[in-house]
Amino acid sequence: MGGDHGPEVTIPATEAFLRADRSASAILVGRQDVLEAPFGKLADAFGERVRLQVASEVVAMDEPPANALRAKKDSSMRVAVNLVKSGEANAAVSAGNTGALMAISRFVLKTLPGIDRPAIATVLPTARGHCHVLDLGANVDCSAEHLMQFGIMGAMLVSAVEHIDRPTVGLLNIGEEEIKGNEVVKEAAELLRKSGLNFYGNVEGTDIYKGTTDVVVCDGFVGNVALKTSEGLASMLAGFLREEFGRNWLTRLGALVAMPALKRFKERVDHRNYNGASLLGLRGVVVKSHGSADAFAFQRALWRAAEEARNDLIDRISQRMASRESTQ
Amino acid sequence: MGGDHGPEVTIPATEAFLRADRSASAILVGRQDVLEAPFGKLADAFGERVRLQVASEVVAMDEPPANALRAKKDSSMRVAVNLVKSGEANAAVSAGNTGALMAISRFVLKTLPGIDRPAIATVLPTARGHCHVLDLGANVDCSAEHLMQFGIMGAMLVSAVEHIDRPTVGLLNIGEEEIKGNEVVKEAAELLRKSGLNFYGNVEGTDIYKGTTDVVVCDGFVGNVALKTSEGLASMLAGFLREEFGRNWLTRLGALVAMPALKRFKERVDHRNYNGASLLGLRGVVVKSHGSADAFAFQRALWRAAEEARNDLIDRISQRMASRESTQ
Numbered sequence: 043m044g045g046d047h048g049p050e051v052t053i054p055a056t057e058a059f060l061r062a063d064r065s066a067s068a069i070l071v072g073r074q075d076v077l078e079a080p081f082g083k084l085a086d087a088f089g090e091r092v093r094l095q096v097a098s099e100v101v102a103m104d105e106p107p108a109n110a111l112r113a114k115k116d117s118s119m120r121v122a123v124n125l126v127k128s129g130e131a132n133a134a135v136s137a138g139n140t141g142a143l144m145a146i147s148r149f150v151l152k153t154l155p156g157i158d159r160p161a162i163a164t165v166l167p168t169a170r171g172h173c174h175v176l177d178l179g180a181n182v183d184c185s186a187e188h189l190m191q192f193g194i195m196g197a198m199l200v201s202a203v204e205h206i207d208r209p210t211v212g213l214l215n216i217g218e219e220e221i222k223g224n225e226v227v228k229e230a231a232e233l234l235r236k237s238g239l240n241f242y243g244n245v246e247g248t249d250i251y252k253g254t255t256d257v258v259v260c261d262g263f264v265g266n267v268a269l270k271t272s273e274g275l276a277s278m279l280a281g282f283l284r285e286e287f288g289r290n291w292l293t294r295l296g297a298l299v300a301m302p303a304l305k306r307f308k309e310r311v312d313h314r315n316y317n318g319a320s321l322l323g324l325r326g327v328v329v330k331s332h333g334s335a336d337a338f339a340f341q342r343a344l345w346r347a348a349e350e351a352r353n354d355l356i357d358r359i360s361q362r363m364a365s366r367e368s369t370q
Numbered sequence: 371m372g373g374d375h376g377p378e379v380t381i382p383a384t385e386a387f388l389r390a391d392r393s394a395s396a397i398l399v400g401r402q403d404v405l406e407a408p409f410g411k412l413a414d415a416f417g418e419r420v421r422l423q424v425a426s427e428v429v430a431m432d433e434p435p436a437n438a439l440r441a442k443k444d445s446s447m448r449v450a451v452n453l454v455k456s457g458e459a460n461a462a463v464s465a466g467n468t469g470a471l472m473a474i475s476r477f478v479l480k481t482l483p484g485i486d487r488p489a490i491a492t493v494l495p496t497a498r499g500h501c502h503v504l505d506l507g508a509n510v511d512c513s514a515e516h517l518m519q520f521g522i523m524g525a526m527l528v529s530a531v532e533h534i535d536r537p538t539v540g541l542l543n544i545g546e547e548e549i550k551g552n553e554v555v556k557e558a559a560e561l562l563r564k565s566g567l568n569f570y571g572n573v574e575g576t577d578i579y580k581g582t583t584d585v586v587v588c589d590g591f592v593g594n595v596a597l598k599t600s601e602g603l604a605s606m607l608a609g610f611l612r613e614e615f616g617r618n619w620l621t622r623l624g625a626l627v628a629m630p631a632l633k634r635f636k637e638r639v640d641h642r643n644y645n646g647a648s649l650l651g652l653r654g655v656v657v658k659s660h661g662s663a664d665a666f667a668f669q670r671a672l673w674r675a676a677e678e679a680r681n682d683l684i685d686r687i688s689q690r691m692a693s694r695e696s697t698q
Binding site (some may be wrong): 287 | 495496497507510511517542544545552553555571574575576577578579580588590593594595596598599600601602603604605606607609610611614615617620621623624625627628629631632634638639661667
């Protein structure tokens with residue numbers, strides 16, 4: 043049903059996605075009265091590549107996850123995840139309530155063997171390309187073993203969707219000599235060192251955007267703060283740039299002449315390119331789009347989910363976990 | 371002796387500082403062979419407002435703090451902090467090894483009554499002005515009581531140097547409903563709510579640069595990651611801007627015409643304006659300059675230290691802690 047903007051965003055995104063990716067098909071999940079008309083139009087264009095699955099309820103953006111899980115058995119979110127469980131869909135994408143999506147996915151799909159807790163991973167741009175950071179808020183109090191599992195999931199994600207054989211994994215820590223990291227992080231570094239992953243070692247906050255490693259592992263509290271702080275900084279800087287260029291006719295002229303460079307800059311750091319956070323560690327692909335995503339951004343989330351399903355992300359994680367069990 | 375650049379930076383900074391602030395005087399602390407000549411020049415210009423205090427040793431930037439504390443009793447850092455202890459100086463400023471400066475300051479000056487651990491606070495620009503964030507890395511595993519003490523220290527810092535009567539204090543947390551914060555943060559919110567401070571409540575990463583509160587409290591791990599992540603992002607964005615403007619003659623022309631706006635933008639976000647992190651909770655004013663600070667940045671750190679001393683920061687914190695004890 044599509045987060046803050048609903049079908050206004052998800053329908054054009056689905057249309058663009060199906061047009062761009064001819065091997066993909068889509069199931070719209072939601073209330074009949076809302077989706078019937080847009081579904082008709084999509085069906086005219088794409089025939090059997092698009093299906094409608096009716097769900098009578100909708101999880102509200104601010105609804106407590108426990109409530110969404112217990113009281114709304116026929117929510118669009120629940121029905122979509124059920125389709126993944128039954129194998130009718132290869133992935134579910136939602137722009138709705140994150141906590142509810144995680145609770146429902148975990149309850150319906152269950153975690154993979156050896157995974158204690160699912161994590162949320164996102165992609166961020168870096169000076170050298172991009173990197174995948176997890177966890178972003180699903181797990182607040184993490185043990186060293188949890189951080190280690192995040193490392194495995196992150197590495198498998200990158201090897202699946204970026205086709206990198208042995209992606210580098212960094213553990214987010216702080217640099218002051220005397221006080222390097224807390225106990226959990228120190229212990230996690232030991233586990234990661236012995237894991238067989240391509241463990242780079244500790245990285246600092248600056249390394250995320252430097253692109254020092256392909257994967258950055260941290261607990262959900264730290265990851266969430268790093269991500270939100272970045273959002274706040276980027277938005278402040280964009281505001282300052284706008285203010286300075288809008289100050290008078292001279293600066294506005296400057297903006298006009300500088301437009302080609304400013305436009306390319308803007309495209310390059312456009313967060314919509316990075317929309318779609320992966321819920322990892324589950325027995326199925328689930329991707330969370332930003333609630334305020336527009337059609338362009340939501341299409342990216344659909345693409346991300348398709349890529350994960352196509353490249354057997356779930357099998358990769360589960361095989362990696364199984365080989366770990368057998369060597370222990 | 372001045373961090374990465376030494377007297378090349380600290381001497382011009384001291385000169386500019388003494389010129390700008392006619393009520394201030396300075397004591398240069400360090401090796402005689404290094405400081406004698408520049409001291410002579412400063413003494414010619416400022417007479418008795420400048421003094422030389424010889425110290426035979428220097429703490430290396432990468433030296434283990436315990437080593438600096440135990441083995442170098444006559445380091446410039448140690449001698450400078452001793453001058454604060456004896457009352458000969460109102461504040462000490464160093465661009466050296468952070469861990470060593472904290473260890474020495476804590477050992478020599480001791481913490482104020484009721485303060486369990488000193489914290490490091492820094493100023494960051496916001497969309498509305500600026501905010502003070504602590505801790506930035508001195509304390510990795512914090513209890514709720516520690517976070518609460520950081521709140522008091524931060525509020526007293528802002529009331530002293532910004533002359534705001536009841537500065538707002540925010541507690542850094544994450545927003546997902548089901549999983550709001552870890553146990554320590556939840557408990558700290560309770561303590562802050564009952565503290566008599568102007569406690570705003572929880573804030574998220576985005577709120578730092580929005581300027582939602584005057585003070586943002588977090589543990590040193592989270593604060594360090596937020597700060598370093600910001601540095602990394604800002605530097606990546608600056609690099610992208612440079613790249614896009616340098617791409618061809620058209621974009622270079624754009625940069626030229628856009629120069630007035632770009633220059634103002636750059637000045638506005640110049641991190642040198644915010645140089646100088648305060649070591650709070652000690653029985654004396656100690657300010658840490660960035661190791662790579664230039665003269666302009668180091669002058670800001672000197673100014674910050676002078677402001678803290680002049681506005682009785684230490685008394686304010688200690689009175690606030692005493693009133694807290696008496697009401698408990």
